[in-house]
């Protein structure tokens with residue numbers, strides 16, 4: 268892929284090693300990764316434990332700098348110290364462990380921390396904090412100390428903190444790992460809404476294949492490389508490859524594949540429960 | 555080993571403006587050798603409940619008996635309770651603290667006064683069980699990916715070979731294969747060593763396949779209890795308290811709305827396939843030859 272600096276985010280032949288010494292194979296967390304993300308896109312990244320997802324994510328806002336290659340955000344190189352502040356404002360990040368993200372004594376101060384850092388006027392901060400907490404269903408806990416929250420509550424607060432910053436790009440590293448099913452759905456709806464209605468670019472890292480299905484594009488990582496890339500409907504047809512890579516497909520896609528093997532004439536593009544219901548009902552009524 | 559919980563209430567920061575009663579009047583008996591899953595909305599009290607099982611949290615009122623012994627009575631050696639009841643925290647970071655992965659997993663067995671040889675063999679077995687490569691053993695546990703950290707935290711508890719294994723969201727952050735392998739390991743250990751397993755999970759499909767019995771929590775109380783098939787047949791009730799049913803159970807419910815005669819006890823892809831094929835076969839929409 269060419270490093271087209273016109274694109275919103277360009278990852279150009281990036282290698283990264285935590286020891287700083289490229290070469291030793293097992294120490295290479297990223298291996299010549301190239302990737303372009305356009306403004307307004309919703310990209311999902313999947314891959315086995317240790318495949319390099321979080322390492323890649325931390326390159327998108329300059330938290331980690333490439334050992335080899337370059338990352339460009341809105342035309343700025345993340346290695347350029349003058350732009351570090353601008354880049355952090357453009358790309359907001361929710362970390363895999365929300366504990367690492369908690370900085371303040373109360374939930375609302377914690378969520379206000381980012382907007383305050385941006386130097387926004389007090390009333391605007393107030394309204395953004397209230398709104399962000401409402402979006403994640405945590406208004407009731409505004410005055411609670413963050414360390415006293417349950418696991419899922421911390422995860423919601425971390426998401427609110429980034430939403431309150433209104434970045435142009437949201438990078439979310441397993442934001443729903445500890446949420447209950449309804450919480451997971453709510454967070455996914457929020458992410459989709461921010462993407463569709465506010466045009467915020469979204470990069471979502473997840474081990475839930477049914478979440479990756481919601482993205483415009485899915486990247487599959489293995490051993491520090493991107494090994495597949497495409498629309499969910501295409502990527503998730505490759506059931507055997509995904510299983511080889513320690514991944515899976517959503518149950519609905521597996522069911523569709525099994526039913527096709529029993530020679531039911533189901534269309535290729537079944538990704539959700541509702542699509543499955545529609546397809547089965549059409550089949551049954553002989554349409 | 556069985557655990558008996560009677561009238562258990564826990565209030566955090568009692569007597570302060572931040573007082574919060576996280577669980578109230580819980581009565582529950584965990585039978586010897588059973589696999590019990592606890593599900594519930596965020597903040598419903600699951601972690602608070604399981605942290606009482608090895609004496610880590612003290613009841614505000616009520617009792618916990620492990621093998622007939624009230625663990626919060628004076629004179630009870632809590633260390634020996636923790637060797638019997640192994641607890642893996644929701645966040646592995648809260649559990650990892652040694653310089654290397656090896657030392658972290660060896661910490662429990664060493665503390666138990668086992669021989670160096672026994673410690674070594676237990677660490678090796680535990681790391682193998684969670685699929686952590688020996689090449690990572692000398693690394694700091696903080697220099698691992700999220701899923702690798704969770705595996706090491708689980709290994710640390712497995713290495714103590716407890717009779718009761720308590721796991722707070724053990725598969726969160728594991729890749730899909732890792733989830734399956736971990737569940738397989740738990741099942742294997744349970745069968746081989748007659749372990750009692752208590753685990754908290756938000757993954758309904760996983761709960762459906764692993765657990766003998768489910769406990770559903772809501773606002774600090776147990777609101778439902780029973781085998782997975784019975785609980786998941788009550789999709790509306792679960793939905794009302796912020797939970798769901800496995801995806802295949804949801805699919806069957808929607809098909810029933812459209813007039814399909816499929817059962818409400820379907821949990822897995824295999825069962826769903828069978829149920830759909832049965833309907834179509836009855837209506838002869840598909841051929842009757844071959845394996846149909």
Ligand SMILES: Nc1ncnc2c1ncn2[C@@H]1O[C@H](COP(=O)(O)OP(=O)(O)OP(=O)(O)O)[C@@H](O)[C@H]1O
Pocket residue numbers: 285286295296314315316317318319320321322323363696697698699700701702727729
């Ligand atoms: N701080 C660190 N120091 C050294 N090695 C690290 C560090 N963090 C991660 N690694 C290693 O780099 C590789 C990639 O890790 P990364 O965290 O990017 O994986 P991941 O795809 O996010 O995995 P997971 O799904 O478990 O979160 C792994 O082999 C991991 O052991």
Ligand SMILES: Nc1ncnc2c1ncn2[C@@H]1O[C@H](COP(=O)(O)OP(=O)(O)OP(=O)(O)O)[C@@H](O)[C@H]1O
Pocket residue numbers: 414415416417418419420445447566567574575576594595596597598599600601602603644
């Ligand atoms: N250390 C603490 N101090 C004060 N309140 C706490 C503390 N820990 C938990 N709580 C509160 O107690 C309630 C129950 O929390 P708990 O961690 O048991 O929930 P949970 O069911 O495990 O949730 P999750 O699914 O999000 O992990 C929550 O309202 C939480 O905010």
Ligand SMILES: [Mg+2]
Pocket residue numbers: 320321322363440699700701
């Ligand atoms: Mg990660």
Ligand SMILES: [Mg+2]
Pocket residue numbers: 417418419600601602644722
């Ligand atoms: Mg919890």
